[in-house]
Amino acid sequence: MATAAGSEEPESKPKLLRAAILAIIITLCVGILILGLQKWDSSIHxxxxxxxxxxxxxxxxxxxxxxxxxxxxxxxxxxxxxxxxxxxxxxxxxxxxxxxxxxxxxxxxxxxxxxxxxxxxxxxxxxxxxxxxxxxxxxxxxxxxxxxxxxxxxxxxxxxxxxxxxxxxxxxxxxxxxxxxxxxxxxxxxxxxxxxxxxx
Missing domain, CATH: 2.60.40 (Immunoglobulin-like)
Known part of the structure; x- marks a missing residue:
């Protein structure tokens, strides 16, 4: 059992890393979209x-x-x-x-x-x-x-x-x-x- 648990731990780290990178990318994309919309709206008005x-x-x-x-x-x-x-x-x-x-x-x-x-x-x-x-x-x-x-x-x-x-x-x-x-x-x-x- 100890060996099985130890073998799962290395696999969970890449998953967490991928999830963190995906979250950062989504946050950046949403931020850029909001800034772009604000700039577009201010140029119109x-x-x-x-x-x-x-x-x-x-x-x-x-x-x-x-x-x-x-x-x-x-x-x-x-x-x-x-x-x-x-x-x-x-x-x-x-x-x-x-x-x-x-x-x-x-x-x-x-x-x-x-x-x-x-x-x-x-x-x-x-x-x-x-x-x-x-x-x-x-x-x-x-x-x-x-x-x-x-x-x-x-x-x-x-x-x-x-x-x-x-x-x-x-x-x-x-x-x-x-x-x-x-x-x-x-x-x-x-x-x-x-x-x-x-x-x-």
Whole structure:
């Protein structure tokens, strides 16, 4: 009996080894399949990226009066790297100089084909802006030096049910805000995503 039991032991080790190797291969295959599906799904639902530029700027003359009448246009470039056509609506743009609002607009609704780009021309509305003495001096200085820049904020309303358009760390609201600093006449500047604010 001792000899029979001893003869079975060498045969059980290769079986265990084959089972372990098979389990490792199956685990690797399943892992690769899951990663591949995730990459494929993210490429399909890849959100567009946005860039802006200020194409025309007029009405900025702080030397004549503390009240300026800004008048400028903005172009929004939308790059869709996904494999689906995407459409956006309810986007607003606000332009700041310092902490003063100098322009705003509702962006026309638009669609972008798969793996393509589009430019959206946005005519900004404005009102007379009364500058503080500090901002008036700063504006005059930046106009002379060519360092004038504005902060452009874009607000996007995320439709209910479109949670794949927002990351887990800021998906607690229905709005997202993107900011950039843009100089008049400068080429397109990419916008950076900010944490969103909750909308009741």
């Amino acid at each position: 890849l959100d567009p990226s946005y860039s802006v530029r200020l194409t025309e700027v007029h009405g900025l003359d702080p030397a004549r009066s503390p009240v300026i009448r800004p008048d400028f246009n903005l172009e929004l470039r939308v790059d869709n790297k996904g494999v689906d056509r995407t459409c956006k609506e309810e986007i607003t743009v606000t332009v700041f100089y310092g902490d003063m609002v100098v322009g705003w607009a509702d962006v026309p609704d638009f669609c972008v084909g798969k793996r393509s780009s589009t430019d959206v021309n946005v005519k900004l509305s404005h009102t007379d802006v009364l500058l503080t003495d500090t901002l008036r001096r700063r504006l005059a200085s930046e106009l002379r030096s060519g360092d004038l820049e504005f902060v452009v904020e874009m607000r996007m309303v995320i439709p209910v049910g479109s949670d794949r358009e927002c990351a887990d760390d800021y998906c607690t609201s229905r709005q997202s805000f993107l900011l950039c600093r843009a100089k008049p006449g400068q080429d397109y500047v990419h916008r950076h995503l900010l944490p969103t604010r909750r909308v009741v």
